[in-house]
Amino acid sequence: MSSLLVRGGLVVGPSTSSVGDVLVRDGVIVDVSDTIALPPGCSEIDARGCWVGPGMVDLHAHLREPGREAAETIESGAHAGAIGGFTALVAMPNTEPALDNVALVSYVLDRGTRTPIDVAVAGAITVGRKGESLAPMAEMAALGVRLFTDDGIGVQDPSVMRRALTYARPLGVRLAQHCEDELLAAGGSMNEGALSSRLGLVGRPALAEELMVMRDIELVRLTGAPLHFLHLSTIRSLNLVDAARREGLPVTCEVAPHHLTLDETSCQGFDALFKVHPPLRAASDVEGLRVALRSGLVDAVASDHAPHAPELKDLAFDEAPAGLLGLEYSASLTFEALGGDVDPVQFFSLLSRGPARIAQLRRDDLRVRHSAHGGALVAGDDANLVVFDPNARWTASNATLHSRATNSPYDGRALVGQVRSTIAKGTLVVHEAELV
């Protein structure tokens, strides 16, 4: 395999950063030092002025295959991910049919190996994501599935959720919950509040999310099983999880870039591109989430990349499906949300090391040999790297997206900070923000 020298960037470790060179050969990092002489036959990337960090890991990507290939495929999603700086994605199970058995999980894992990055799978908790009977989690876990969720919807029935946690605990896997009480949020298509009431849109109250967070924290206390909270969108939810963590409960949480950068007023034009579950919240929640992000209450930023075919997003607001594109702008939007003087260590903690700990991709997975992610950037690590230019100023454009559905609500938004290069498993897959 080829070798690659990443020259002169700020190499961001788990706690400190220093300017230096990183040499990659045969898929692993072979040297990290102040200056490395360019070996013969080795390509070189100029990373001066950029941050060099571990490849980003997305805990939350809806790759739509099988079933909705018009919106995304595993391959196109992986390409979008690579552009966004991700060297590993966790594919969500709400495909059609749902990823609730060994055959379908294997299909996605195998497809993933044909992409330049690692694609892991989150399996469904219940059969068909119906929230009724448990899916064969042990069988899927044996293939290397480490996360289970019915995302798209939360497990509504508390007895089913309790059973799932109890069952999952000895498997060494983690459940992940989409927290929204669907009875309380019934019929809702945006955040409940003064604005929804004025627009005549039925609201999804913040409480619908918070109630399920409360319930599940108590179920974690009862069962002792670890639980990851997906895309928390209110400051109260984050505070609940933080308090639980302080009590020593095995809980983790993520926030999505759109909840950090868009508020409910985006829905004023009834443009369904801004429809997402949980909904875009009040400006005070957006600000609260940003503060929480900076103060370390959040384990990961996860894209909740959820593309939909354009004709579906052209439906009326309340009829359109929820979800928006996230992979390509996650890093820039997180950079924006961190605000001002961004600490590169924290940046890579949120986008790489934090989510990597939760995703648990391993070299020894049974079905597919994934590489390790979110490492310390030392010799011997699998060479999953990203070069991020914190000074780049660019404009989001739907014309340049790599997903099948190219209808991001961020079209035209000015962005700061951009992924220059992505090196996945030792191969340069994105260079100068373009697929190689």
Next chain:
Amino acid sequence: MIASLRGENLLTLEGVSDAALLEVLDTAESFVEVNRRSIKKVPALKGKVVASIFFEESTRTRLSFETAAKRLSADVLSLAVASSSVKKGESLRDTTATIDALGIDALVMRHQSSGAALQVSRYVPHVRVINAGDGLHQHPTQGLLDAFTIRQVLSERADTTGVESGLELFKGLRVLIVGDVRHSRVARSDIVAYSTLGCEVRVAAPGTLLPANIETWPVTVVSDFDEALEWADVVGLLRLQRERGSGSFVPSLEEFTQTFGLTFARAKRLRPTTIIMHPGPMNRGVEIDSKVADLASAVITRQVTNGVPVRMAVLYLALASVRDGGGS
């Protein structure tokens, strides 16, 4: 604020200035006169094409709009989506493109989803879009015709004309809106119109039929319905939107009628001059007693009659001038 609706879409009454509302009311006054003639038709919109597309059927509103368009000599294309192959789930963009391909100048649209008219207006920027009711959001022409009807009744009593009275009669006028505010686009348009025109608006409803965060609306929620009836100059009743599931928001229709229906006994608390309004179609015996609906102070039929001149005014203003004053 929208200073005038000339050449504009009419999607919502929010953000429409009192001057723009006045212009519609005064223009409608001219059309009342046209509607009194033996030949109730003027050539103002000759050669214009007005399409009406109702994703949610409403014979009354549709007839009112189409009559208005025809009395302005516009050609009317009528698409009853509710009974055609276009069903819930078809892309609004596709449906709109199909109609637009026929060559239209204005699109009168009703849809079961809030915001649908606004969405469509983005797809056809060269067409004037008139919202004939979108979900729970707005029903702007109903708000306009309700305001028009109030001014008409009050100016007749004051022995003046609507045009001469301007906005004077609205100042401090006490309007009580009763019933299913939560699910009512009429309430949303009425409240915006009345408060913009200077009325004092109160609402009376069971808590479950009030929208979320009503404290941010320009209204006061009354605690004593009977007392509020004595206070009011105008009582605007709302249709209980049973088809939108309002049924489950109150224990029973009987209980709603007992607590917030305008029963005959309750109507006696009203001053004889208090105007009783209802946008129709009425659930007689639910939000309004049959006998109350037939009182002289109930102007429900007049609201329907006024629908035509008000919608003529809306179409005329939207179409009969060029946006940005361009053209010649």
Next chain:
Amino acid sequence: MSFKNERQTPPRDLAFLAKSQLLSADDVERALRRMAHEIVERNHALEDMTVIGMQTGGVGFATRMSELLSDITSTTTSLGLLDVSFYRDDLNVNPTPRTSMTAIDDDLTDRTVILVDDVLFTGRTIRAALNALSDWGRPRSVQLAVMVDRGHRELPIRPDYVGKNLPTALDETIRATLDGVWMGTKGVS
């Protein structure tokens, strides 16, 4: 029927700055009287006559004209108002005018209609008025009385009674009311 006489003395407003006065109020009154006599001479059955003032500039003249006709003949002359906004053919290119009231109580079939306006210019307003009148029936005859004929006709229309012929340049404007007639320029603010 009587109507309030709007705009008695507006020689200076946002749209008009008077440069010179061409007729005084007395001149206007004399011209109206002369026209009234001409109307009486030409038409015999005044009980079948309706005077219709064009909104808004013709209203004052029409009101005064019907008074004069009533005085001369000792009968009451019917008076109506006509707003032709909805009959104009230039709505695509010109902003819509502010509409005002039309009030014609009679069925005009077999009546003599005296259309009264302040200034006759291109003739397009009168064309619209003729269209409009047909909605009230089929008059025996329609005659046109204007205080000022300033020329520049674009249609084959001529007045039957003229207060004053005033040849003008296209960029000049005329403002005619019962208080006098002025020439001025447009668009002063």
